[in-house]
Amino acid sequence: MGLPLKNDRLDMQAYLDWEAQQPGRSEYIDGEVFAMVGVRRVHATVALNIGAALREHLRGTPCLAFTADMKLRVETVDAFFYPDVMVTCNAQDRRAELFIEHPLLIVEVLSDSTAAYDRGAKFAGYRQVPELQEYVLIDIAARRVEVFRRQPGNEWLLHDYADEPDCRFDSVKLTLSLATVFEDVDTAEDQAPAAPADPQ
Structure with missing residues (x-):
């Protein structure tokens, strides 16, 4: 920030x-x-991968998925945020024009400039949303999906999907492969320029 x-x-x-x-x-x-701030291509790609999967999964249900252009209002901390992806199943949110207030799932794709904020102050703000059941952090470099789930007593339990083929968003009953999450994201080797040929 x-x-x-x-x-x-x-x-x-x-x-x-x-x-x-x-x-x-x-x-x-x-x-x-x-x-x-603007985001890198890989950040936008991962956010769209997840948003598209959620959109398709939720088709025909009362729930809606939103990407980064929709605001979230957290009244208790007097804030408006732009999560990368969020899902609401609230009837009031379905009629909202400028912002929603009752998401049950929020996803943030980490970047070097925002990771500490997303893990700290922003998560603290999101935890004030009573309906929020899961907060998901996507670490592109580590190919890791971290899912924080609300427990009784307002405690949060982390499930780290770093070494598993799939991740699960229990709040919307969706299992998503990590291959889908990171589809079209190049590896560091792919992004590096080719080494020049040795002169003859």
Whole structure:
């Protein structure tokens, strides 16, 4: 997360009005506005892979999957976030225009600049959503899917799918292969330029 965009603090409605006039997306936390940085190709690819799989899986159900262009409102911490992927089965959210408030699944794809925030302060904010059942972190470099599941007493249990062929999102009863999650994501070797040929 970068530095605040505006020096003056905004209330919720002022933020919504201001952001509607901006070319880019910005998150809002307790009166401060933070610009959303662009993502790398692999980040966008993984988020779309998961979003598409969820969309297809949830077709014909009361649940909807959203990708990064839909805001999440967390009223208890006075914040608006843009999760990479989220799912809601709430009837109010189905009628919402600008933001949803009751997701049961949130997915964030980690990057070097946001990993600490996604694991720390952002997760702390997400935990204030009563309906949230699972928080998923995708580590592209490690080919790892970490699923935090809410337990009784508001405790969270981690299942690390680093060495398994599939991962499972219990909140929506979806089993997804890691091959699908990371489809079309090149390895570091694939991305490296070819070594020059030895001169003859």
